[in-house]
Amino acid sequence: MATNAEIAARFEEFADLLEADDVEYKPRAYRRAAENIRAHPSPIADRVEAGDREVVENIDGVGDAISSKIVEYVETGKIEELEELRAELPIDIADITRIEGVGPKTAGTLYRELGVQTLDDLEDAAEAGEVRDVKGFGPKTEENILENLEFARTVGQRQLLGEARPLADDVLAFLESIDAVERCEVAGSIRRWRETIGDVDVLAATDAGEAVIERFVDWDSVDDEIESGPEKASVRVGEIRVDLRVVVPAEFGAALQYFTGSKDHNVSLRNYAIDRGMKLNEYGAFDVSDIDDPDSGQRVGERVAGETEAGMYEALGLPWMPPELREDRGEIAAAENGELPTLVTRDDIRGDxxxxxxxxxxNNTIAEMVAAAAERGYDYFGIADHADGPGVVGGMGLSDTEILEQVEAIREVGAAAEIEVFAGIEANVDADGEIGLSDEVIEALDVIVASPHSALDQDAETATERLINAVENPSIDVLGHPSGRLLNQRSGLDYDISAVANAAAEHDTALEVNSDPRRLDLWGSAVQAALEEGAPIAINTDSHQPSTLEYMRWGVHTARRGWTEPDDVINAWELERLREFLH
Structure with missing residues (x-):
């Protein structure tokens, strides 16, 4: 059954191919529809198959033409008009546009001029020196293409956390409905909340493993059974692979710890256990201090833990470690010394x-966005629309005059709101680190988020200097999505996070964890490096409609991967403290 993300991807492809074909206006409509489809709170395919076409027609940005295409895709698995467009432009558009600086229009030009359809074609053309001869290109573009080919080939093999985790939640809900399942949980990278995952790993504790496997492969949401056996099964739901493993309840905790990983964490933990006469594996924790050959079997020694995951750590004298920390970045030593962080939670977040x-x-009015924030129980909320500048999609940025007009509109809504409303802007960090706002605009605003949207192919030294210039600007409160990356699409800026964070700490500028599942920027290790330099963190959603305020879920877990505590996060602070920080 098609997921919302899968349906959205078809319309994103539609938009890219139309843009590659130099069609105007339509691509933006398709991208807006795709964004709203992806963020829709319920599975659209379920509603269509139930005969409820009205839900499709009521999606923002979806008119009759797009609505009929959604229904066509759900019912047939394809969109005839998209198939025709693919035949006219046989380009692997998603792969090619993962090259930094190569957008749909560029892909279309390369196809028309050089016949480039695939990444292999593009590599051949670049290596032959043909790209530089195309009007509007040049040696630098050609060099950039060659440098980014490896990234473009590898990133598409993984699913976004924001697309895979909702499916994982559905899998858990289905397994919990089976009487024979005593416990179930996700494992692997999805439980550690990595920004991308290979597949969805799920564990179930049961004494009726084969029966549970049979129920699982017969689940209505399954599109294809890949393989199945008495202890595990793999299926495909939409475009995502789901692997289920069943274990007896007495070994569930051991299996959960083992299959959650990471590999590096498990290796270090096993070595820690060996030093203490213990042995850890997916079946339990075993005391092997009196065993001559502890490697002679998986269950050799006295089993002292395994039913619960916490028990596996307790057997080593360690506290349970949140899955987000299990990346072998010092968590075992911190646990041993009683120094594990008290990680931020969604309940700690007071605003956006x-x-x-x-x-x-x-997609919505100021009042609608503020009302949605109030419904979430926030204390405060910031509107930060785009300022005009390089890299803003579709020329949608606001001029200084329009910003001042919007400030008045925000003040009017704020005066009647139940929560504090900040008048803000998302300024553009240009190639030199400047933001281009007038003094009058800066004075009128409560919060300035400044983000890079262009020149994302700078070398590391230039990019680092650019971002340091930005965070040293006393007008800037938050450096938004610092790398500018889009997961599975572009790598963004390569820069020295420690140097930027050090400057941010010195100048009281927060570094953003952008919660959009296509960004998650900063990411876990970058957050940890930033905190080590003393930089404050902001966890924001970059929401474009009320439903995507739920993106805070992804941002919080990403911040937790960086060892973030509530006091590190400016939007977990009380209102007065935040006001003071915002100058």
Missing amino acids: CHTHTEWSDG
Whole structure:
């Protein structure tokens, strides 16, 4: 059954191919529809198959033409008009546009001029020196293509956390409905909340393993059974592979610890256990201090833990470690010394300082966004639409005059709101680290988020200097999505996070964890490096509609991967403290 993400991907491809074909206006409509489809709170395919076409027609940005295409895809697995467009432009558009600086229009030009359809074609053309001869290109573009080919080939093999985790939640709900299942949980990278995952790993504790496997492969949501046996099964749901493993309840905790990983964490933990006469594996924790050959079997020695995951750590004298920390970045030593962080949770978040409205590229009014924030129980909320500048999609940025007009509109909504409303802007960090706002605009605003949107192919030294210039600007409160990356699409800026964080700490500028599942920027290790330099963190959603305020889930877990505590996060602070920070 098609997921919302899968349906959205078809319309994103539609938009890219139309843009590659130099069609105007339509691509933006398709991208807006795709964004709203992806963020829709319920499975659209389920509603279509139940005969409820009205839900499709009521999606923002979806008119009759797009609505009929959604229904066509759900019912037939394809969209005839998209198939025709693919035949006219036989380009692997998703792969080629993962090259930094190569957008749909560029891909279309390369196809028309050089016949480039695939990454292999592009590599051949670049290595032959043919790309530089195409009008509007040149040696630098050609060099950039060659440097980014490896990235483009590898990133598409993994699913976004924001697309895979909702499916994982559905799998858990299905397994929990089976009487024979005593416990179940996700494992692997998805339980550690990595930004991309290979597949969905799930564990179930049961004494009726074969029966549970049989129920699982017969689940209505399964599109294809890959393989199955008495202890595990693999299926495909939409475009995502789901692997289920069943274990007896007495070994569930051991299996959960083992299959959650990471590999590096498990290796270090096993070595820690060996030093203490213990042995850890997927079946339990065993005391092998009196065993001559502890490697002679998996269950050799006295089993002292395994039913619960916490028990596996307790057997070593360690506290349970949140899965987000299990990357072998010092968590075992911190646990041994009683220094594990008290990680931030969604309940700690008091507001959001980076959201968009229909004034720029959002879908809703200021009042609608503020009302949605109040419904979430926030204390404060910041509107930060795009300022005009390089890299803003579709010329949707606001001029200084329009920013001042919006500030008045925000003040009017804020005066009647139940929560504090900040008038903000998302300024553009240009190639030199400047933001291009007038003094009058800066004075009128409560919060300035400044983000890079262009020149994302700079070398590391130049990019680092650029971002340091930005965070040293006393007008900037938050450096938004610092790398500018888009997961599975572009790598973004390569820069020295420690140097930027050190400057941010010195100048009281927060570094953003952008919660959009296509960004998650900063990411876990970068957050940890930033905190080590003393930089404050902001966890914002970059929402363009009320439903995507739920993206905070992804941002919080990403921040937790960086060892973030509540006091590190400016939007977990009380209102008065945040006001003071915002100058």
